Amino acid sequence: MEGSISNSSSNEDFAVGCMLSIKTTLGDEFDGQVITFDRPSNILVLQEGSKPGPRRNIRFLKTNYIKEFSFLGQSEDPLDIKKCYIDLQSLQDREELALRQAEADAERIGVGVTTEAQGIFDALSKTLPVRWDKTSIVVMNEVRVSSPYLPENVIGGTPAANDRVKKVLELERRRLQTRP
Amino acid sequence: MNTQQTAQLKSSANGFARRRSERESGMRLENKHQSGKLNQNRSMNAKSPSRDRLVYLSTCLIGHPVEVRLKNGSIYSGTCHTTNVEQEFAIILKMARMTKDASYRGSKQEYVMKAPSKTLIIPGKEVAEVIAKDVPVTVAGQSNELQNERHEDILIDSSISHSRHVELDRELSPWVPDEDDPQCPGLENIFDGPWNRGWDQFETNKMLFGVKSTFDEELYTTRLEKGPRMRELEREATRIAREIEGEDTEDLHLAEERGINLGEDFDGDEEVRFSSVIRGRGLDDSGYDEDEDILLDKRNTETFGDVPASSGAKTDHLHRGTSNDSAGALLTSSVDEPQCSQSSNGSEFFQSNTYDHCRQQADDLPCKSSTSDCNGRSLYGNPEILRVAQGHDSINASIETKTVAVDGKLSKSNESQSAENSQTAGFDRGGLLADAPSVTSSVKEMPPTEPEVVYVKADGESSGVSACRQPGTFASGSDHAGATSASSHPAVSPSSSLIGSSSSENSTLNPHAKEFKFNPNAKSFTPSHSSPVRPPSPVSDGSYYFTPNVTTLPQMHGMPVGIGMGPSYSGHQHVLFNPQVAPLRSPQPYFHPSGPQYGQQMNLGHPRQVLYMPGYQPVSSSQHL
Numbered sequence: 001m002e003g004s005i006s007n008s009s010s011n012e013d014f015a016v017g018c019m020l021s022i023k024t025t026l027g028d029e030f031d032g033q034v035i036t037f038d039r040p041s042n043i044l045v046l047q048e049g050s051k052p053g054p055r056r057n058i059r060f061l062k063t064n065y066i067k068e069f070s071f072l073g074q075s076e077d078p079l080d081i082k083k084c085y086i087d088l089q090s091l092q093d094r095e096e097l098a099l100r101q102a103e104a105d106a107e108r109i110g111v112g113v114t115t116e117a118q119g120i121f122d123a124l125s126k127t128l129p130v131r132w133d134k135t136s137i138v139v140m141n142e143v144r145v146s147s148p149y150l151p152e153n154v155i156g157g158t159p160a161a162n163d164r165v166k167k168v169l170e171l172e173r174r175r176l177q178t179r180p
Numbered sequence: 181m182n183t184q185q186t187a188q189l190k191s192s193a194n195g196f197a198r199r200r201s202e203r204e205s206g207m208r209l210e211n212k213h214q215s216g217k218l219n220q221n222r223s224m225n226a227k228s229p230s231r232d233r234l235v236y237l238s239t240c241l242i243g244h245p246v247e248v249r250l251k252n253g254s255i256y257s258g259t260c261h262t263t264n265v266e267q268e269f270a271i272i273l274k275m276a277r278m279t280k281d282a283s284y285r286g287s288k289q290e291y292v293m294k295a296p297s298k299t300l301i302i303p304g305k306e307v308a309e310v311i312a313k314d315v316p317v318t319v320a321g322q323s324n325e326l327q328n329e330r331h332e333d334i335l336i337d338s339s340i341s342h343s344r345h346v347e348l349d350r351e352l353s354p355w356v357p358d359e360d361d362p363q364c365p366g367l368e369n370i371f372d373g374p375w376n377r378g379w380d381q382f383e384t385n386k387m388l389f390g391v392k393s394t395f396d397e398e399l400y401t402t403r404l405e406k407g408p409r410m411r412e413l414e415r416e417a418t419r420i421a422r423e424i425e426g427e428d429t430e431d432l433h434l435a436e437e438r439g440i441n442l443g444e445d446f447d448g449d450e451e452v453r454f455s456s457v458i459r460g461r462g463l464d465d466s467g468y469d470e471d472e473d474i475l476l477d478k479r480n481t482e483t484f485g486d487v488p489a490s491s492g493a494k495t496d497h498l499h500r501g502t503s504n505d506s507a508g509a510l511l512t513s514s515v516d517e518p519q520c521s522q523s524s525n526g527s528e529f530f531q532s533n534t535y536d537h538c539r540q541q542a543d544d545l546p547c548k549s550s551t552s553d554c555n556g557r558s559l560y561g562n563p564e565i566l567r568v569a570q571g572h573d574s575i576n577a578s579i580e581t582k583t584v585a586v587d588g589k590l591s592k593s594n595e596s597q598s599a600e601n602s603q604t605a606g607f608d609r610g611g612l613l614a615d616a617p618s619v620t621s622s623v624k625e626m627p628p629t630e631p632e633v634v635y636v637k638a639d640g641e642s643s644g645v646s647a648c649r650q651p652g653t654f655a656s657g658s659d660h661a662g663a664t665s666a667s668s669h670p671a672v673s674p675s676s677s678l679i680g681s682s683s684s685e686n687s688t689l690n691p692h693a694k695e696f697k698f699n700p701n702a703k704s705f706t707p708s709h710s711s712p713v714r715p716p717s718p719v720s721d722g723s724y725y726f727t728p729n730v731t732t733l734p735q736m737h738g739m740p741v742g743i744g745m746g747p748s749y750s751g752h753q754h755v756l757f758n759p760q761v762a763p764l765r766s767p768q769p770y771f772h773p774s775g776p777q778y779g780q781q782m783n784l785g786h787p788r789q790v791l792y793m794p795g796y797q798p799v800s801s802s803q804h805l
């Protein structure tokens with residue numbers, strides 16, 4: 001889905017610091033400030049949000065996918081060159097950390113389960129220790145909740161635990177329904 | 181930067197699972213490596229800053245969670261491992277998940293989750309957009325991030341509230357105070373004039389819910405006996421209260437309570453201002469200020485054990501301030517648990533530190549003076565005493581078991597207003613205190629729990645106690661029942677750790693008091709010559725004499741006022757007493773029962789009636805006054 005390429009040829013439009021309002025071919029709309037534009041690769045880097053500070057929301061957008069844009073204004077360079085340094089080591093550390101985190105997160109995601117099931121899992125995990133076992137949710141290592149995760153699907157465990165899980169499940173389902 | 185990136189790409193590309201375009205990527209990488217330089221030259225021949233920026237920014241993404249939108253509309257989320265701007269922004273994600281599948285036509289609910297891919301290589305051609313949030317672009321951002329990451333091991337609130345696991349039902353935004361004064365956002369109003377609010381909760385409840393209240397205030401507090409002198413006493417009490425509350429204090433928390441403003445640029449966060457315990461003000465008693473209301477309760481209880489003295493409670497309704505003040509009376513540092521026979525809520529453990537106003541009631545053991553009442557009431561019309569009173573057990577109790585001449589004392593004290601209780605030797609605790617005039621009120625009340633009170637004469641005590649009570653200062657009527665019970669204890673029980681009994685609020689013990697450490701080798705004091713340490717005598721080592729006409733000893737800090745008791749008692753009693761010394765602010769309130777200290781005290785020129793009994797022998801009861 002190539003968008004119009006006409007824009008990419010006019011570099012002047014993408015001067016650094018420009019505030020643009022962009023609509024992409026993917027259906028995104030946003031405002032941002034140009035940090036840089038790289039012509040050879042046609043990549044436009046924009047900064048979203050106006051909060052000044054070391055952290056920004058960044059978008060790398062290929063100009064091919066710009067459906068339309070409008071110029072909002074001109075502002076100064078959002079990037080202060082002098083302060084731009086990269087510590088590769090810290091980047092690697094950060095990556096490792098993120099990976100560890102992500103792996104932990106992955107444990108919580110059921111494979112081959114519907115998003116609804118995942119939502120229930122997440123809700124249960126707020127108050128109970130849960131884990132996935134294929135497509136069943138195992139609560140407190142005792143009680144199993146299998147598809148379709150209705151209160152009657154709660155099996156096992158001591159009566160007390162079973163009741164508790166049933167109750168929590170009901171409440172969570174109710175809550176999930178009311179929420180949009 | 182390009183080469184670095186290339187290197188990264190290459191290394192990461194090796195040995196990883198690949199998608200269908202793997203070979204493509206592989207090839208590209210190879211090409212890249214070889215023609216890297218070439219490319220570099222070509223694209224950067226002008227050293228275009230824009231390219232540099234691009235590379236810089238994309239490098240910033242490494243390790244950061246990103247969202248990649250493909251041209252077909254699918255979205256993948258993962259941690260950016262590396263990017264290749266040369267190849268139309270190819271990107272490799274680790275632990276990537278497809279968060280939106282463009283080709284999926286079913287409802288959201290039924291979308292089936294897939295396992296995250298450990299490594300996902302997305303060719304540049306597919307990439308339409310890469311979005312990353314909160315990317316640290318400058319150095320400042322980077323360092324912070326790592327620290328934050330490290331701290332994530334400890335679950336802090338912000339990480340919990342931003343948890344990715346839990347779907348947020350609502351957008352959480354940080355609280356901001358209303359436009360009111362940030363310091364007191366309207367809360368002040370609630371407490372303004374509580375008595376004038378004109379709102380009766382019971383009435384309201386009854387009206388709204390038909391609930392009949394059986395609340396009787398008197399169940400929870402002591403009834404004030406309104407006598408003819410009520411007004412006078414009230415006035416006195418208010419005066420004292422105001423005086424105390426208006427005192428300057430160095431203590432932050434007290435100042436805050438009293439409404440003294442710290443000043444805008446006070447350096448300290450909320451914890452320091454409102455919560456933390458202020459320490460390090462000098463761990464010994466020196467410099468203890470009677471203005472400090474810090475109630476030593478805590479320390480007292482620790483040191484002395486817990487005594488649910490009701491007496492302490494009594495005073496509560498009286499000026500708190502005053503009670504606090506009396507707390508100043510403190511206990512000598514030397515309080516020793518086992519030896520202490522209780523000290524009721526701090527009352528009169530007179531640390532005698534600089535307690536100027538305090539008139540400690542010389543407490544002899546037996547007395548349970550409830551000085552507390554004194555506070556308000558001052559039957560004797562002596563406000564000062566009240567302060568002391570807190571009604572706590574006088575230190576007397578402290579006296580170690582051995583001492584005691586209790587009974588005589590009691591009666592004595594009762595009669596004479598000045599309770600000159602010479603603290604007998606037994607006063608280790610330094611109790612002291614006789615305070616005659618002030619005594620008035622003081623009848624110290626012994627906390628009911630005192631199991632050990634060492635009283636030599638239990639019976640006598642009881643009587644004594646009751647006698648004590650007579651003077652009726654007790655407005656509070658509180659239970660001196662306790663006292664009675666206490667008195668029933670057999671005399672001289674070797675110290676259960678009583679002392680501590682002071683209830684926390686009423687303790688007048690000195691928090692700064694050093695813990696009493698029994699020094700078995702302490703030499704007993706002899707004024708003129710060195711005397712050998714006496715072997716402990718069974719009982720009344722601590723007994724003390726006091727002469728009736730000894731006037732009140734103004735507070736002594738740290739020194740038990742004992743009249744007549746020569747320091748010649750066995751080492752284990754640390755009787756330190758100071759025959760009537762003027763209130764002095766000795767820099768060392770805590771003193772060791774060794775000679776020299778005593779000597780130091782002696783310098784205070786005050787008429788003393790010292791009766792030294794170097795060769796003190798246990799005195800029979802008859803000798804007790």
